[in-house]
Amino acid sequence: MATAQVREWTGLQQFPAQTQTALHSLLGRLRQENMESLTVLVLGKGGVGKSSTVNSMVGERVAVVSAFQSETLRPIQCSRSRAGFTLNIIDTPGLVEGGCVNDQALDIIRRFLLNKTIDAVLYVDRLDGYRVDNLDKQVIRAIARNFGPQIWRLALVVLTHAQLSPPDGVEYSDFVARRSAALTDAIRQEAGFKKAEDTVPVVLVENSGRCNTNTGGEKILPDGTVWLPNLVERIVEIATGPAKSLLIDKKLIEGPNANQRGKLWIPLLLLFQYFFVLKPIQSRINRDIEDERQNRPQWEVRAEQFRRTSMLEEERADEQAITDAFKQDNLDDLGELGDQFEGLDDDDDEF
Numbered sequence: 001m002a003t004a005q006v007r008e009w010t011g012l013q014q015f016p017a018q019t020q021t022a023l024h025s026l027l028g029r030l031r032q033e034n035m036e037s038l039t040v041l042v043l044g045k046g047g048v049g050k051s052s053t054v055n056s057m058v059g060e061r062v063a064v065v066s067a068f069q070s071e072t073l074r075p076i077q078c079s080r081s082r083a084g085f086t087l088n089i090i091d092t093p094g095l096v097e098g099g100c101v102n103d104q105a106l107d108i109i110r111r112f113l114l115n116k117t118i119d120a121v122l123y124v125d126r127l128d129g130y131r132v133d134n135l136d137k138q139v140i141r142a143i144a145r146n147f148g149p150q151i152w153r154l155a156l157v158v159l160t161h162a163q164l165s166p167p168d169g170v171e172y173s174d175f176v177a178r179r180s181a182a183l184t185d186a187i188r189q190e191a192g193f194k195k196a197e198d199t200v201p202v203v204l205v206e207n208s209g210r211c212n213t214n215t216g217g218e219k220i221l222p223d224g225t226v227w228l229p230n231l232v233e234r235i236v237e238i239a240t241g242p243a244k245s246l247l248i249d250k251k252l253i254e255g256p257n258a259n260q261r262g263k264l265w266i267p268l269l270l271l272f273q274y275f276f277v278l279k280p281i282q283s284r285i286n287r288d289i290e291d292e293r294q295n296r297p298q299w300e301v302r303a304e305q306f307r308r309t310s311m312l313e314e315e316r317a318d319e320q321a322i323t324d325a326f327k328q329d330n331l332d333d334l335g336e337l338g339d340q341f342e343g344l345d346d347d348d349d350e351f
């Protein structure tokens with residue numbers, strides 16, 4: 001697959017001055033960690049705002065945004081460089097199709113990611129979703145199954161549509177806390193996180209052009225947070241955190257070789273079968289035969305012996321009869337031969 005073209009990150013200059021300063025200092029933090037590039041994978045169900053979030057982060061229209069179902073299943077990679085640092089963002093198609101996990105989309109994403117190293121994953125969903133249902137859990141599980149559960153260690157939950165007024169008079173912070181907990185609990189459960197401190201951070205995003213701004217022109221949330229630098233800061237924390245970046249290699253994509261899987265168990269299974277199934281059955285049968293033999297009544301044993309002896313005698317008599325008949329035949333043949341010789345002598349006398 002062709003490597004994505006790296007372009008100068010011109011979109012960075014479109015951000016308000018304070019956002020630019022914040023982003024520059026975050027990129028500086030990555031360089032201090034000797035990281036010259038950062039690759040962010042964006043995943044989530046359809047229409048939740050993945051492409052919009054990519055565009056918001058880059059400050060350019062790099063991904064197609066549509067209010068309706070997108071027609072393409074092709075992931076795209078956008079690569080932008082600034083002062084020797086490269087930011088790669090991979091936007092992907094929605095993971096749900098017709099109410100089910102879209103395995104075809106997952107397959108295409110896996111192949112697109114072959115030989116790429118992922119530093120952080122944005123799992124995008126909407127803040128104004130009120131439930132985490134079975135389908136959400138299936139999507140979370142499908143991601144773990146396709147890329148390994150460790151991918152969730154690199155994840156950040158991104159909740160879009162964050163400029164909302166919660167229903168039923170619920171406080172904004174309470175609403176955010178409850179929605180976040182519902183999603184992160186599901187992720188912890190489906191990704192098999194064991195320790196209480198293992199959790200997935202959550203950030204809020206408002207991609208709409210109608211998002212409120214502060215006096216510096218930076219987009220802010222209802223609680224006053226300047227969300228773009230906040231989002232990038234969380235991404236940098238993940239990329240420089242304890243979880244190792246994930247290389248999507250052939251083994252991860254194709255899974256363990258089905259032919260090799262379990263091959264080592266075959267001799268052990270055979271041994272188990274021999275000692276614990278065949279042997280016991282064999283000795284049981286032998287025991288039954290022995291028991292039967294010992295418990296037979298005397299008359300039956302005698303009858304059996306008698307039957308065997310008579311059969312033997314019959315066989316001998318037959319053999320004798322065959323031998324006698326054979327001898328008799330030979331004698332008859334010899335007699336005929338003698339007569340012929342005599343006839344021959346008579347003829348000779350005539351010459």
Ligand SMILES: Nc1nc2c(ncn2[C@@H]2O[C@H](COP(=O)(O)OP(=O)(O)OP(=O)(O)O)[C@@H](O)[C@H]2O)c(=O)[nH]1
Nearest residue numbers: 046047048049050051052065066067070094161207
């Ligand atoms: N108000 C608001 N609208 C948003 C936000 N994010 C996305 N949208 C809108 O939601 C719709 C879908 O957004 P996309 O960015 O295309 O969503 P997607 O997840 O990339 O969709 P697929 O590629 O089809 O899976 C578009 O109409 C966006 O304008 C947001 O934060 N706030």
Ligand SMILES: [Mg+2]
Nearest residue numbers: 050051064070
């Ligand atoms: Mg999209």
